[in-house]
Structures are given as C-alpha cells and as structure tokens.
Amino acid sequence: MNKDYLLEVNNLQVTFKTNNTEVHAVRGVNFQLKEKETLAIVGESGSGKSVTAQSIIKLISEPPGKINNGSIFYKGEDLLTKPERYFSSIRGKEISMIFQDPMSSLNPTLKIGRQIAETIIRHEKVNKETAYKRTIELLKLVGIPNPEKRIDQYPYEFSGGMRQRVMIAIALSCNPKILIADEPTTALDVTIQAQIIELLNDLQQKLNMSTIIITHDLGVVANMAHRVVVMYGGKVAETGTVDEIFYQPKHPYTWGLLSSIPKLDSKEKKLIAIDGSPPNLANPPKGCPFAPRCPYAMKVCIEQSPGIVSSSDTQKTACWLLDEQAPITDTPETARIEG
Amino acid sequence: MKRYIFQRIGYMIITFFIIMTISFVTMKLLPGSPFKNQDKLTDQQLEIIMEHYRLNDPIPIQFFHYVVDFFKGDLGMSFQFKNQAVTDIILDRIQPSAILGLEALLIGVIFGLILGIFSGLKHNTFWDYGTTTLSVIGISVPSFVFAGFMQYFLAVKLGWLPVAYWEGWKYHIMPALSLSFVVISTIARYIRMEMLEVLGQDYMKTAKAKGLPNKTIIIKHGLKNTLIPVITILGPLAISILTGSLVIEKIFAIPGIGEQFVVSITTNDYPMIMGLTLLYAAFFIIIVFVIDLLYGIVDPRIKLGGENN
Numbered sequence: 001m002n003k004d005y006l007l008e009v010n011n012l013q014v015t016f017k018t019n020n021t022e023v024h025a026v027r028g029v030n031f032q033l034k035e036k037e038t039l040a041i042v043g044e045s046g047s048g049k050s051v052t053a054q055s056i057i058k059l060i061s062e063p064p065g066k067i068n069n070g071s072i073f074y075k076g077e078d079l080l081t082k083p084e085r086y087f088s089s090i091r092g093k094e095i096s097m098i099f100q101d102p103m104s105s106l107n108p109t110l111k112i113g114r115q116i117a118e119t120i121i122r123h124e125k126v127n128k129e130t131a132y133k134r135t136i137e138l139l140k141l142v143g144i145p146n147p148e149k150r151i152d153q154y155p156y157e158f159s160g161g162m163r164q165r166v167m168i169a170i171a172l173s174c175n176p177k178i179l180i181a182d183e184p185t186t187a188l189d190v191t192i193q194a195q196i197i198e199l200l201n202d203l204q205q206k207l208n209m210s211t212i213i214i215t216h217d218l219g220v221v222a223n224m225a226h227r228v229v230v231m232y233g234g235k236v237a238e239t240g241t242v243d244e245i246f247y248q249p250k251h252p253y254t255w256g257l258l259s260s261i262p263k264l265d266s267k268e269k270k271l272i273a274i275d276g277s278p279p280n281l282a283n284p285p286k287g288c289p290f291a292p293r294c295p296y297a298m299k300v301c302i303e304q305s306p307g308i309v310s311s312s313d314t315q316k317t318a319c320w321l322l323d324e325q326a327p328i329t330d331t332p333e334t335a336r337i338e339g
Numbered sequence: 340m341k342r343y344i345f346q347r348i349g350y351m352i353i354t355f356f357i358i359m360t361i362s363f364v365t366m367k368l369l370p371g372s373p374f375k376n377q378d379k380l381t382d383q384q385l386e387i388i389m390e391h392y393r394l395n396d397p398i399p400i401q402f403f404h405y406v407v408d409f410f411k412g413d414l415g416m417s418f419q420f421k422n423q424a425v426t427d428i429i430l431d432r433i434q435p436s437a438i439l440g441l442e443a444l445l446i447g448v449i450f451g452l453i454l455g456i457f458s459g460l461k462h463n464t465f466w467d468y469g470t471t472t473l474s475v476i477g478i479s480v481p482s483f484v485f486a487g488f489m490q491y492f493l494a495v496k497l498g499w500l501p502v503a504y505w506e507g508w509k510y511h512i513m514p515a516l517s518l519s520f521v522v523i524s525t526i527a528r529y530i531r532m533e534m535l536e537v538l539g540q541d542y543m544k545t546a547k548a549k550g551l552p553n554k555t556i557i558i559k560h561g562l563k564n565t566l567i568p569v570i571t572i573l574g575p576l577a578i579s580i581l582t583g584s585l586v587i588e589k590i591f592a593i594p595g596i597g598e599q600f601v602v603s604i605t606t607n608d609y610p611m612i613m614g615l616t617l618l619y620a621a622f623f624i625i626i627v628f629v630i631d632l633l634y635g636i637v638d639p640r641i642k643l644g645g646e647n648n
Contacts, residue, residue, distance in 0.1 A: 059544060091550035107542040167545070
C-alpha cells in the first residue's frame with residue numbers, strides 16, 4: 001500500500017458462475033488512482049472493465065459473481081475485508097457511480113427530487129428541507145434549468161442527456177472522493193456526449209475529486225483522462241499517461257485501438273479494425289489473451305503469460321515484444337497520432 | 340383529469356344500461372314461471388297474479404315499466420318473500436357478503452404480497468419452490484373444495500371452528516380463507532415474477548450504488564414497480580371472489596347476497612334476479628374504473644385521458 005494513492009487495486013480476480021462454467025471476467029488486475037486524477041479504463045466489450053469498476057464498491061451481484069482474490073486499498077484500508085454494512089456507508093458518499101444507460105438507471109416511479117434527496121438524507125445528517133435545498137443546488141450545478149420545478153417531475157419527463165445529468169447530480173450529492181463513470185456517454189447521441197464530458201471535466205475541477213472513467217471511446221479518453229489503463233481479456237495490457245498511450249504505445253492491442261480511430265486525412269477508404277474476437281473467458285488462454293489476434297504474435301505469446309515491462313515511471317506494458325530476445329518492432333504507421 | 344372522470348362515468352352508465360337490457364331479456368327467456376310451482380293456485384288466481392305483476396305484457400313494455408320504476412328507486416317486490424321489496428332484502432343481506440368479500444381480498448392481498456416478495460427474493464430455493472407449488476394448488480383447486488376440507492378437518496374432526504353460520508369472528512375464518520386461496524396464489528405468483536424482473540433492473544443497481552440499505556432498496560424502489568402489473572389482476576380477482584362467494588355462502592349457510600342469488604334463480608324470482616344482477620354489474624363496473632385510476636396513481640407514466648402537465 002502506497003501512501004500516494006487514494007485507491008489501489010491489486011491482483012483483482014472476479015469470476016461469474018453460469019450453469020456449468022465459471023467465467024473469469026477479471027484475472028489479476030492492478031491499477032492505482034491518485035487524488036484529483038482522472039483514470040480511464042479502456043477496452044472493448046467483455047474486456048472486464050465494467051466488472052473491475054463495479055467490484056470496487058461491490059456492486060456486482062453475488063452470486064453469480066465472486067471476487068476471488070486481490071485487495072482494494074482505499075484510504076489505507078482493504079475494502080475487500082469489510083462487511084456489507086461498511087460498503088453501504090461508502091457507496092454514494094465516498095465512492096459513487098454513474099452508469100451507461102440513463103434511460104433505465106433512474107427509478108421510473110419516483111420523482112427526480114426524491115431520488116437525489118434520498119442519497120443526501122441517507123449519508124448526511126440533515127432534514128428533508130435541507131436535503132431538497134441541496135438537491136436544487138445540485139441540479140443547478142449539473143446544468144438543469146428550472147430545478148425548483150424539475151424536482152417534482154418523473155424521469156420520463158427528462159431527455160436522455162438530462163437524465164444523465166440527474167445521475168451525475170445523484171453521484172455528486174455527498175461530495176464523493178471518487179466518481180466512477182461506467183461508459184457515461186455510450187447511450188447518448190454525439191452532441192450530448194460532448195456536453196456530458198465537458199460537464200464531468202468541469203465538475204471534477206470544481207469538486208476536487210478523482211474520477212475513473214470506463215469507456216471504449218478514445219476521444220473521451222483524450223478529452224478527460226490523465227492516465228489510461230488498457231484492458232484486454234480480463235487483464236491489463238498497458239498502462240501509462242495519456243500522452244504515453246497516444247504517442248508512445250507499446251502494446252499491439254493499443255496499436256490496434258489507435259489504428260481503428262477514423263482519421264480525416266487518411267487516404268485509406270476502409271476503416272481499420274482488429275481482426276477476430278475477444279477470448280472466451282470461460283476457458284481463458286494460458287498465454288497472452290491477445291495473442292490469437294495479434295499480428296506480431298510469437299510462439300511464446302501463446303504458451304506463457306507475458307511479464308510486465310516498465311518503459312518509464314508511469315508506463316507499464318504486458319507484452320513479449322518488449323522482451324530482450326524479441327525482434328524489435330516499431331509502432332505501425334496507422335497507429336501513429338500526429339501531435 | 341376531471342374531464343376524464345366525467346367521461347368515464349358517462350360510459351359506465353351506458354354500460355350499466357346495456358347490461359340491464361341484456362339481463363332482462365335473457366332472464367325472461369328462461370323456462371319456467373315464478374308461480375307455476377305453487378300448485379295450490381287455481382288458474383284464475385294465477386292469471387290475477389300474472390296480471391298484477393304485468394307478466395302477461397310483451398317484454399319491451401315490461402322492460403319499460405322496470406326502467407321507470409328503477410329511476411324511482413324501486414326494484415320491485417320479491418316474488419318469494421311476501422311484502423318484501425328487493426331493495427330491502429339487498430340492504431339487509433349485503434353486509435355479510437361485503438364483509439366476507441373484503442376479508443378474503445385483504446387476506447389474499449396481504450399474504451400474497453408477503454409470499455410473493457419472499458419467494459422472489461429467495462428465488463430458486465426450497466422456500467421459492469414451496470410457494471410456487473402451493474400457489475399452483477391454490478389457483479387450480481376451486482374454493483368449495485377448500486371449504487369442504489376445512490369444514491371436515493378444522494370443524495368436524497378437530498372441533499376448533501364452527502362448521503357454518505355467521506355469528507361471530509370465529510365464523511368468518513373458514514369462508515374468508517377458502518375464498519382467499521385463489522387471491523393469495525395468484526398475487527404471490529405475479530409478485531414473484533415481477534420481483535425477479537425488477538431486481539435485475541438498472542435502477543436497482545443505482546439504488547445500491549447510492550448506499551441505501553437493502554430493505555429500503557426493496558421496499559421503496561422495488562415494490563412500487565412490482566405492484567403495477569399486480570393491479571391489473573386485482574379486478575379479475577375481486578370478481579372471482581364475488582362469484583366464489585355465491586357457492587361459499589351456500590356451503591357455510593351465510594345469510595348473504597350470494598346465497599340469495601342462487602335461490603332467486605332457482606325460483607324464477609324475476610325482480611330479485613334483476614336487482615342482484617344490477618348490483619353485481621354496478622360493482623364490476625366500479626372496480627374496473629377504480630383500477631384504472633389506481634394505475635395513474637402508482638405509475639406516473641400513465642396519464643389518464645391524455646392530460647398534460
């Protein structure tokens with residue numbers, strides 16, 4: 001446990017039991033979060049990024065989910081050793097979360113005001129009146145016009161972007177230390193996405209909190225993050241500062257992700273995609289999970305898990321290409337970002 | 340909202356008169372005559388009685404007189420009880436039936452909710468399977484079978500409860516229970532299904548992420564959403580209690596309306612049949628209306644009559 005970090009996740013392993021099989025969704029993930037930092041967790045669907053984030057406040061349903069191993073240090077204490085009661089006291093107060101689909105994340109039968117105020121009443125020792133006053137302030141803060149009237153309305157009277165703003169207001173209602181945003185813009189249309197990102201950036205600076213943003217949108221990463229964790233097949237492929245990941249990526253999967261960003265000045269007519277599909281985590285590969293799709297894969301990649309190589313204080317990559325014996329491979333042209 | 344309610348009440352009145360017309364005509368088409376069985380009457384006496392009650396007139400004329408009397412608040416005199424107006428008999432007998440029906444509904448809803456929530460939360464466990472089995476039995480076995488069983492075991496064999504009649508709270512237990520089984524089972528099944536559905540919803544995860552205690556999550560966030568579809572079945576359930584009570588009142592010799600209904604049909608007591616049919620019809624129509632209003636209360640997304648904010 002390092003004192004510099006607000007949150008430190010070590011060797012996290014999460015499985016889900018289905019009928020006969022056990023899916024190893026997260027297989028030994030490590031990352032750290034500093035105060036006031038924005039960390040992006042990137043990866044395609046099924047890479048384990050949401051499960052990782054939800055495990056931090058034990059939001060995965062147990063059963064079928066189970067955290068098998070690892071530790072999550074928050075303020076010097078391992079959260080995974082705490083009883084359920086402790087979690088309900090930090091959820092929404094110390095660490096809060098917003099979700100992907102604002103259309104279904106709010107309770108359709110309760111008024112917006114109440115859905116926000118109940119969090120405040122739960123965690124702060126205030127009466128109803130104060131809680132509603134604070135609710136109105138929060139709605140103003142997240143940019144909802146006419147909050148005095150809006151608190152008496154139901155979710156169906158709000159648009160998708162407005163509902164996500166309400167979700168943000170709920171998450172921020174008790175001034176959390178950490179905000180986990182699980183694909184907060186995926187379900188919104190593009191113009192609204194930009195507004196929400198701007199709002200989150202703005203609020204983070206105002207409220208001095210740390211943010212973990214889970215996304216598969218590299219545009220969001222570039223706009224928000226200080227540091228990036230690239231996940232693949234339930235493992236961390238590469239971590240680094242946002243500049244390192246965009247300008248000096250070392251992992252072929254990161255190259256693949258960067259290559260698949262559409263570029264306006266590209267002469268190529270086709271969009272570049274990573275061939276193949278993610279590994280089946282019910283039966284995880286023993287080597288590097290990306291090896292079957294990796295154009296640079298060697299024999300060792302399939303047989304053994306790669307070790308972690310640090311190429312700077314902040315950048316760590318799990319790839320055999322960085323091994324001393326591996327052939328020297330340069331970042332492909334398509335993955336280079338002009339900066 | 341006001342406009343919607345008035346409009347609905349207008350439709351309810353129209354429905355009521357359609358039911359009135361159809362019941363009157365079909366009742367007259369029934370074979371038999373209210374007085375033929377009383378063999379002491381001579382043909383001449385019979386003729387006088389038939390004339391007195393206007394039974395010799397064509398059916399449309401009879402119906403016209405019935406409607407006119409109806410608006411005066413007069414449902415006619417019973418044929419089988421001397422000098423007793425149908426309205427008086429109904430008022431006299433409505434109490435036990437209403438109490439029994441309400442008791443059955445209340446027991447049914449309360450226990451149905453408890454069992455349903457319980458088996459939804461503990462789904463795929465021993466308790467869940469037990470509740471499911473019980474509710475299948477409750478739905479498929481008719482109430483009079485339960486009534487018979489209870490009478491035999493609880494009253495005759497064990498002597499804990501009185502076999503029949505309607506004289507104190509002990510007399511209510513068996514009839515109310517036998518009527519409520521269907522309600523308990525149906526509600527338990529629906530709630531269980533809905534509970535499972537609701538537990539998987541995103542807003543339940545949001546509620547958990549807010550740090551709310553489990554009990555609050557289930558009661559404040561889950562229950563209201565599970566209740567919406569359950570309201571739909573309350574109507575048919577109330578109706579099944581009503582029709583069930585026809586038989587149950589007979590079995591337990593409860594001096595209620597249901598028992599009276601059966602007797603009046605077997606004796607062709609026309610004014611009595613009409614009076615009771617109209618009472619039941621009015622009851623059904625009102626229940627359907629109340630349930631529609633309840634929807635609007637429980638589910639804010641449902642706006643009655645296209646009303647605007």
